[in-house]
Amino acid sequence: xxxxxxxxxxxxxxxMHAEDVCARLGWKLLRVTEAKAADMLLKNFADxxxxxxxxxxxxxxxxxxxxxxxxxxxLNNYTNVAGINFRESLEIIETCESATPxxxxxxxxxxxxxxxxxxxxxxxxxGTSSTGSDSSVDxxxxxxxxxxxxxxxxxxxxxLPLPVAVWACRIEADIDKIPEAVEAMCSQGLVPxxxxxxxxxxxxxxxxxxxxxxxxxxxxxxxSTLEMLFYHQYVPELPAIKLLGxx
Numbered sequence: 315x316x317x318x319x320x321x322x323x324x325x326x327x328x329x330m331h332a333e334d335v336c337a338r339l340g341w342k343l344l345r346v347t348e349a350k351a352a353d354m355l356l357k358n359f360a361d362x363x364x365x366x367x368x369x370x371x372x373x374x375x376x377x378x379x380x381x382x383x384x385x386x387x388x389l390n391n392y393t394n395v396a397g398i399n400f401r402e403s404l405e406i407i408e409t410c411e412s413a414t415p416x417x418x419x420x421x422x423x424x425x426x427x428x429x430x431x432x433x434x435x436x437x438x439x440x441g442t443s444s445t446g447s448d449s450s451v452d453x454x455x456x457x458x459x460x461x462x463x464x465x466x467x468x469x470x471x472x473x474l475p476l477p478v479a480v481w482a483c484r485i486e487a488d489i490d491k492i493p494e495a496v497e498a499m500c501s502q503g504l505v506p507x508x509x510x511x512x513x514x515x516x517x518x519x520x521x522x523x524x525x526x527x528x529x530x531x532x533x534x535x536x537x538s539t540l541e542m543l544f545y546h547q548y549v550p551e552l553p554a555i556k557l558l559g560x561x
Contacts, residue, residue, distance in 0.1 A: 397460020423451030
């Protein structure tokens with residue numbers, strides 16, 4: 315069996331022991347980009363993968379996936395993980411760029427611009443425009459503060475966390491071993507990572523958390539995200555949320 319996981323540091327708490335677990339089970343482990351992991355699962359080059367809601371949604375009507383409830387990554391309100399910035403002194407915003415335009419969080423940033431600010435921008439690769447872009451959506455580097463926080467804006471739209479990564483498997487995979495394996499890959503004692511905005515004395519910080527386990531809001535949050543991806547035609551149909559062991 316082949317497992318594909320993203321090499322993103324954001325997802326590392328879910329894959330801390332992936333090498334050891336796959337070696338013990340005789341599974342092949344591949345560390346690839348987010349988009350590549352989803353593509354490998356779709357094309358049957360992987361049996362189990364850590365994917366975004368977009369990666370899950372792209373399989374609708376083509377592959378019978380199951381989501382593995384348990385370990386996941388959700389951004390709850392302000393997290394300073396991905397942000398949107400704007401060029402100064404602009405009256406009209408028509409373009410948006412990203413260093414990773416295929417990544418789920420970049421796409422969700424462009425959707426936020428459309429939903430909250432009625433800005434119908436086309437997401438392009440950074441550096442491809444000779445005149446520069448009106449706006450950008452990218453992962454936030456240490457010490458940086460974006461004009462808009464993607465997960466905070468999503469919370470403002472939906473009052474739900476933004477799912478970033480879930481485990482999905484093909485139904486013909488070795489499903490009996492998957493739940494225990496996924497749990498064993500995680501770092502020990504996973505609890506929400508609480509985040510407080512760095513502010514100057516006297517200011518009230520924005521707050522949020524990164525959640526690493528399914529909770530009561532996870533399915534609702536996933537469906538809200540999939541509905542938005544479908545509305546903006548990033549997925550061809552609205553997929554059902556099918557859970558391993560239930561559906």
